[in-house]
Amino acid sequence: MKKDIILAGVGGQGILSIATVIGAAALEQGLYLKQAEVHGMSQRGGDVQSNLRLSSAPIHSDLIPRGGADLIVSLEPMEALRYLPYLSENGWIITNTVPFKNIPNYPEMADIQASLDAAGQVIAIDVDEIAKSVLSPRSANMVLLGATAAVLDILDPDKLRDGIRKVFARKGEAIVETNVKAFDAGYASALKNR
């Protein structure tokens, strides 16, 4: 069994903490894992992505082949579409619906929506709003992780919650609970929206 995930977003949005939590959970569950990250110049407000591969068997390539991704998980709707050629035919897109407009020629939202609709299996939720609704406004990325957990059958959601506890432990109990709450809200929302 394997799950190949492309995590996408804009530099500074926090895709790497999603990857870190999944990594901690995968390690705990004894899965093989490879996670290629982007550091350096592109982190300054440019598009960023991380290739995250989980498998019960050893993994060779650090990069996911085109057409090989089971999931695209994105904190930004246009960034989700950027990696469409990597998505497998039966793959899922889990994306935030709130655009991050730091470029002058950002496309029309209707065009983005049409592209998403044509992509097949999509969970599109406003993670910023959901994060606010459970009083965790700074944990939008954990809402997205929660939504991902609803279709990520290779990892047990409880292991992901443990992952959050482990990763955020040094920031104190209050931050841990805020993030778990955001995760749960994302999970519930995805079950409703899938």
Added chain:
Amino acid sequence: MEEKRLLLGDEALALAALHAGLTGVYAYPGTPSTEITEFIQNHPLTRERGIHCDWSCNEKTAMEGALGVSYAGKRALVCMKHVGMNVCADTFVNAGMTGANGGLVVAACDDPSMHSSQNEQDSRFYGAFAMVPVFEPSNQQEAYEMTRYAYPFSERLHIPVLMRLTTRMAHSRAVVKTREGEPENGLHFPENPRQWVLLPANAKVRNDQLVKDYLHFEEEAVRSPFNHLTEGTDHRLGIIACGISYNYLMENFPDGCPYPVLKVSQYPFPRALARKLAEQCESLLVLEEGQPLVEERLNGVFPPQKPVHGRLDGTLPRTGELTPDCVRKALGLPALKAHAASDAVVARPPALCQGCGHRDFYTALNAVIKEYPTSRVFSDIGCYTLGWLAPFHAFQTCVEMGASLTMAQGAAHSGVWPSVAVIGDSTFTHSGMTGLLDAVNSKADVTLCISDNLTTGMTGGQDSAGTGRLEAICEGIGVEPEHIRTIVPLPKNYPEMEQVIREELEYHGVSVIICRRECIQTAKRHLAAKKQ
């Protein structure tokens, strides 16, 4: 004690160096190598043992510091991005001549596809050039194992070794099994002291020895636990897979590769293994990340006895990093079914952060430069290089670390006026100070703007070597004190900033404008740390 940890390739290398009894890491930050040194800086063993881990001014001072550690019989690590090899090349090549006493590992992280670099040079060429063995791990576990192996190897063969990583190896995480560490070496000096004094009389003797040793290094590569020849059932093709390209090959054959494969992770290139592969195959395919170093050597000027495919004949792209997809195509396998690209996607280039001091500096500089249509601005390497993009379009050149001021001088000598250089604080102490001395000595008509954000910003906010001392450094180099001006880049200061820039452009000599405000990213971090 055995332990399993999730580590970047960079971190696996760093941890292995610590476990090998490292005495000092010497480095200048550079993507994708920065995390090696940062991992060592943050590791408890570093504090416990007092391992040297301060950032060096540049890659040359780093390499020299490490060579000193090796001379003293202890183990050292040098880390840099690929272009850093150019900066330390003098030391690196001559360290092949002195050889190593304590284990000396030089980690060079190449950036094919130029994710965060100005070229895609392949550091393996430096290994061959300096007649130094090269290791090229194919996965994170191998990065750990090879570094553990490289230290005693370096000591046994009395030679520095080059550890070559590429972006996908450096910045990809996997589970790594680690083992019991070793203590540091004791102080002990080289057996042959003449080798460390490279006077021609000594160097000639050593050069002959090194040429002989290099053949011996190749025998080591033939026997290496990291190189192996795997049999196959289909002999129409034999594949040579170097470094991480091995993964892309195996990714495309989940049930095993039908062709014989030579995996190469240790150089000098093991020719005996390649001959063994070629004898049983009709043609060869060379997979290598970076430039076609192996392929060029197999495929000479004369018609080859066996066709060799790779980057040179178009089987693989001539430039850019390898991917599972381009390797798949080279193997003649059909592409996987995938979605078509979306039309609703546009480029999102990186940009200077909102609130960044470089923005305010460029705004003021552009306002003044508009008044001087004959002017040219020469910039340098750092976050501020993003000032070439919209909306600033603030300069005409950016080449390598330190080239701003020296190119501005050459242009000034040629009659360009005003000739303006823009450099960051960390780039200035890396490679700008000697150029400033040239400018002072030649009384060049140049204006140097140091955009000082008190850190090495682009790589994530490491210490900058001259923080708090830039005025003193410029004065010490000989710039007249009244032409060393300091301004604070903020919108409310635009009139004052523009006035200062205008005055110094009009001064016909060397002037320095230090434009100082803390990096917005490190400022946020410092504020958060204070709150806690």
